Amino acid sequence: MLHWRLILAAVAIVVVVGLAYVDFSCPWPGVVMLPLAFGAAWMCAGEVIGLFEKAAANRLLGHDGPIPIEEQKAIPSWFVVQWATMLVVATSSVPLLWRDYGVSWSIGRSGWLALGIVAGMIASIVYEMRQYDGRDSAVGVIATRVARSLLAIVYAGGLAGFLVQLRALGGGRWLDDGRWGMVALLSLIVVVKFNDTGAYFAGRAFGRHKMTPRLSPGKTWEGIMGGFLLSLVATIIFLGPVAEAMGCIAERSDWAWWTGTIVYCLLVGIAGVAGDLAVSLLKRDAGIKDSSRWMPGFGGFLDLLDSILLAAPVAYTLWILRVVGP
16 A cells, blocks of 8 residues: 555645645635635544444444434534534634734634634534434433534534634734735644654564553654654754745754754644544544545655644644744
8 A cells, every 4th residue: 555655645745746836826725725714624524423433333333334213313413514614714814814904912823713613512402402302311321412513513513723823823923925824824734744654664663562552562662753854854844944945044043943943843743643642542443544545655745644633733733832843
């Protein structure tokens, strides 16, 4: 399956770089890449619900087969979860789409993401109220269904919303043309994906000591170190000469730039590994290897985006704290 991984990785790189170039040149920053966030969130939300279904069958039957009726009732509605997820991403996009949005407003930028998550939760609860027929326990099946719905909505929509927030960075002391927002978004992808790549090849070549044998038997500490070293080199190059070529010059001392870059690479990389393990946890519970079979060699969208999604809020926090950037 290695050849499929390489082929799909090449296609993904071409697509992302191409869209990023068009988006970077667009007079309305972020609009071109925004559909990617919606599409990724939609697919990931569906795969999370699919994992709930697989886990129910795996736990109760020990194999693939029809899910008992009581367990079926505890599985959230695909319709509600996926459309509530779209609502979260759409709400987080307000600062990106509202050209005259004031960055000094009290709600800020990430406040829109919080409002979207609350709206998604309310939507799932209202749906349960409309569907309630008095047969299910409000503190049993319904509470489980709402909790699972919220997990899927926050995981797929909330974390994807942080990708939108990264692209929306701008205004105030930042440049208003979206250049730094693009650098922020791409820097996250660079750190995480070079970390994944370095860990994969270093683990295959030098891996001896298992990191989490129960969750991810293939992960080794040697691979983790190799991933960090490769991602550090890539991050230095990207936040240095590549960012300058994009017109983004950090006006800070050399010491502050190097320290910030190393801290950024380390923390975002750790979050990326945690994101990978989080999806591995869900897949182990479901008794499957891949979240879906959309992409040979990669599995599903969760398998492709797991590390990026969980690392997104960490990257966003470090950017707004000025650990990296202008």
